[in-house]
Amino acid sequence: MDNARDKLGKLAVVKRTVGPTLRTVRRGLGMQGRIFICFIALMLLTLGATVYTFVNQTGNQLNDLIGEHARQLSCTLALANERSVRNQSSQDLSRIASELIKSRNVLYVAFFDAEGNQIAIASRDADLEQEDVRRVRGASSLLMQLHHNYSPVFGEYLETTAPVLSTASGNSKLVGYVSVGVSRDGEAARLNSIIHVVVLISALALTLAMLVGALLVHRIFMPIRQLVVAAQKIVTGDLNTRVDIERGDAIGELARAFNEMVHWVKQQQRDLNAANQQLTTANHELEAKVQQRTAQLEAANVLLSNEISEKEEFLRAVSHDLGAPLRNIDGMATMLLLKHRSALDADVVHRLERIRSNVEIETSLISELLELSRIKTRRQKTELVDLSALIEQLRDVFEDDLRSHNIRLHVDGQLPTVEGERLRFRQIFQNLIDNAIKYMGEESVGKPRAIRIGCRAVDGHAEFYVADTGIGIREEDLAKVFLVFRRGSNAPGGSVGKGVGLASVKSIVQTYGGRIWVESILGEGSSFKFTIDAQYVHSKPSPAIVRAA
Numbered sequence: 001m002d003n004a005r006d007k008l009g010k011l012a013v014v015k016r017t018v019g020p021t022l023r024t025v026r027r028g029l030g031m032q033g034r035i036f037i038c039f040i041a042l043m044l045l046t047l048g049a050t051v052y053t054f055v056n057q058t059g060n061q062l063n064d065l066i067g068e069h070a071r072q073l074s075c076t077l078a079l080a081n082e083r084s085v086r087n088q089s090s091q092d093l094s095r096i097a098s099e100l101i102k103s104r105n106v107l108y109v110a111f112f113d114a115e116g117n118q119i120a121i122a123s124r125d126a127d128l129e130q131e132d133v134r135r136v137r138g139a140s141s142l143l144m145q146l147h148h149n150y151s152p153v154f155g156e157y158l159e160t161t162a163p164v165l166s167t168a169s170g171n172s173k174l175v176g177y178v179s180v181g182v183s184r185d186g187e188a189a190r191l192n193s194i195i196h197v198v199v200l201i202s203a204l205a206l207t208l209a210m211l212v213g214a215l216l217v218h219r220i221f222m223p224i225r226q227l228v229v230a231a232q233k234i235v236t237g238d239l240n241t242r243v244d245i246e247r248g249d250a251i252g253e254l255a256r257a258f259n260e261m262v263h264w265v266k267q268q269q270r271d272l273n274a275a276n277q278q279l280t281t282a283n284h285e286l287e288a289k290v291q292q293r294t295a296q297l298e299a300a301n302v303l304l305s306n307e308i309s310e311k312e313e314f315l316r317a318v319s320h321d322l323g324a325p326l327r328n329i330d331g332m333a334t335m336l337l338l339k340h341r342s343a344l345d346a347d348v349v350h351r352l353e354r355i356r357s358n359v360e361i362e363t364s365l366i367s368e369l370l371e372l373s374r375i376k377t378r379r380q381k382t383e384l385v386d387l388s389a390l391i392e393q394l395r396d397v398f399e400d401d402l403r404s405h406n407i408r409l410h411v412d413g414q415l416p417t418v419e420g421e422r423l424r425f426r427q428i429f430q431n432l433i434d435n436a437i438k439y440m441g442e443e444s445v446g447k448p449r450a451i452r453i454g455c456r457a458v459d460g461h462a463e464f465y466v467a468d469t470g471i472g473i474r475e476e477d478l479a480k481v482f483l484v485f486r487r488g489s490n491a492p493g494g495s496v497g498k499g500v501g502l503a504s505v506k507s508i509v510q511t512y513g514g515r516i517w518v519e520s521i522l523g524e525g526s527s528f529k530f531t532i533d534a535q536y537v538h539s540k541p542s543p544a545i546v547r548a549a
Contacts, residue, residue, distance in 0.1 A: 035220075039213040040206075047202040055195055062184065062191055066105065067146040067158050070182040073100075074144070074162035077109065077178045085111055085164045085176035090120045097122030107154050107181040111164075114174050123181075125153040149181070157183045223251045227258055239266040330356055384538060385422050387415035387429075391453060394430055401437050405449065409433070412454030416462055416539045418532060424508045429453070429466070431501035432528050436468035439526070461514065462537045467527035473520040481518060482506040505530070512536050 077096070078085075084092045090111075097109035101122050108123035147159045164176040223245045233241040241262060245255035333355045341349055391411055395402075402409055418425065436451045443449060452467045473481060484503045509516045513533030520526035 036213055036217050039217070040210055043206055043209040043213070047206055051195075051198055051202055054198060055191075058191055058194070062188070063146075063158070066182055066184045067160070069105065070146065070158055070160045070180050071144055071162070073106070073182070074160050074178050074180040077180070078162040078164045081111070081178070082164055082166055082175065085113070085119065085178075086166050088113060088119050093120035094122060105182050105184075107157055107183050108179075109181075110179040112177040112179070114176055116177070119176065125151060154181070154183055155185055157181050223247070223255060227255065230258065230262075234262060234265070239269060382420055383422060384417055384419055385425050386417050387425065387455075390422075390426060391415065391429060394426070394433060397430070398433055398437065405437060405440055406443060407437060407440060408448075408450045410450060410452045412452060415453070415455050415464075416537050418462075419536050419538055420512060424511070428505050428508055428530070431505050432466040435501060435528075436466060436470060436526075439470045439473075440468060441471035458531070460534045461531045462534065463529060463531050465527055465529045467525065469525040472522040472524055473518065473526050474522055478518055478520060482516065 077100075081093060081096060083089075084096075093111045097111070097120055100106050100109045101124055108121065108125070110121040110123075111119040113119055143161055143163055145160065148156065149159050150156055159179060159181045161177055161179045163174055164178055166173045166175045223243075226243055226245065230241045230243050239262060243255045243258055245252055247255070333352045336344070337349065337352050337356075344352075388411065395409055398409075401407075433451060433453075440449055448469050450469050453465070455462055455464045457463075482502045482505070484500055506516050509530045509532070513536070514531035516528065516530035518526055518528050
């Protein structure tokens with residue numbers, strides 16, 4: 001068992017060693033080498049089979065000829081020496097045998113009586129001990145048969161035994177036997193000479209076949225090598241290369257197809273160069289236009305920056321120029337009321353107080369307009385703003401208004417956290433909640449009075465809503481509710497406002513990549529919706545959870 005395992009291990013090692021070597025040799029030979037080796041192997045197999053067949057058939061025919069010669073010789077001796085064998089004339093028989101062994105192939109001749117006893121023998125080998133022929137007496141089928149024997153002196157030789165029959169009394173009677181030994185060394189030597197000549201001729205034929213095969217393989221692969229050289233030239237950029245192969249076979253078709261391919265590639269190269277030239281020209285023109293547009297844009301940006309600066313300067317000047325007289329008017333009215341309230345008529349006191357109130361309103365309007373102009377031009381510090389916490393702070397701010405108007409404030413789910421200016425997001429929700437409270441309308445039996453705030457994720461952005469159950473907005477007023485100084489035509493008479501809050505909300509929303517719109521049904525309520533770009537949203541809205549004020 002251990003020996004078997006060792007042998008299997010050695011075979012595995014040999015396989016691992018020989019396998020990669022054979023693969024490397026096959027890769028190194030190439031197709032030409034493989035075809036040449038196959039051709040030589042086929043020729044070698046053919047010549048080897050021919051030589052083997054020739055030697056085998058010639059040897060068999062030589063044995064047949066020598067054996068037939070031995071049988072004829074033994075039969076002739078049996079017929080010619082019937083009397084001598086019957087009379088057992090040993091001297092005559094010895095003389096005849098001695099004459100016969102002088103022949104080239106005859107090794108010995110022996111005569112025996114009917115009992116198988118030797119009468120006479122002549123042999124080239126004095127020590128030859130002739131085998132007793134009695135064994136043929138019990139088996140007549142062995143007579144006239146060839147037997148292959150071996151002797152140190154003769155080497156291999158053929159032996160045959162013929163019966164000696166007497167017809168003196170009219171009937172055939174066995175009176176003895178004749179054994180003849182015939183050598184095949186001479187013919188075998190001549191046969192070996194012939195074999196050597198045949199092998200030499202085969203070797204010459206194989207050498208010639210190798211030369212012819214090498215020339216044929218070289219000639220067969222010459223067009224392919226031409227194609228390879230042409231392909232290498234094409235790779236280097238020489239598209240004027242052509243293959244001059246005029247043949248009617250598959251290689252000729254391949255050469256024609258190759259030339260057509262080169263022509264097509266050259267045409268495509270010309271078209272590509274023309275397209276590249278056009279593209280280069282277009283790129284230069286585009287770069288010139290881009291530079292021109294960039295210069296125009298830079299000029300426009302400079303102009304816009306100057307206009308914004310002038311606008312801000314103008315607003316500051318207006319604020320100062322309008323604010324100073326208003327503050328003087330407010331100061332004078334306050335001084336009159338403090339010093340002369342008791343001496344003035346009630347109507348005068350009322351008018352002075354109205355003056356102060358109007359001054360306060362106008363001063364607040366100027367401040368809001370200034371703030372509206374600064375929303376997009378003066379950005380504040382950005383931070384993470386928890387909108388749920390922000391709504392809770394606004395709930396406290398509007399607590400009295402919500403309680404006095406019997407309004408419930410609902411937050412649908414957890415609002416997300418956004419990255420932006422805390423004050424701006426506070427302005428958005430504060431203005432929208434304040435607007436909803438102002439336009440809630442009179443309380444009626446069976447109609448809920450509520451404000452709902454929520455958010456959902458839609459198409460890569462966050463969509464917020466502030467919905468109320470108020471009086472709603474007329475359809476013709478929906479398009480102008482976000483304009484400055486515009487209010488709904490059905491606004492309650494007692495509601496106060498300057499028409500700047502929703503315009504500020506729109507400006508802030510646009511700053512954060514969103515848009516704002518309103519959906520409303522007259523008499524049922526309004527829903528203000530706005531979006532914020534997803535890049536400013538740091539957490540997704542949670543499932544709806546209703547919270548009430």
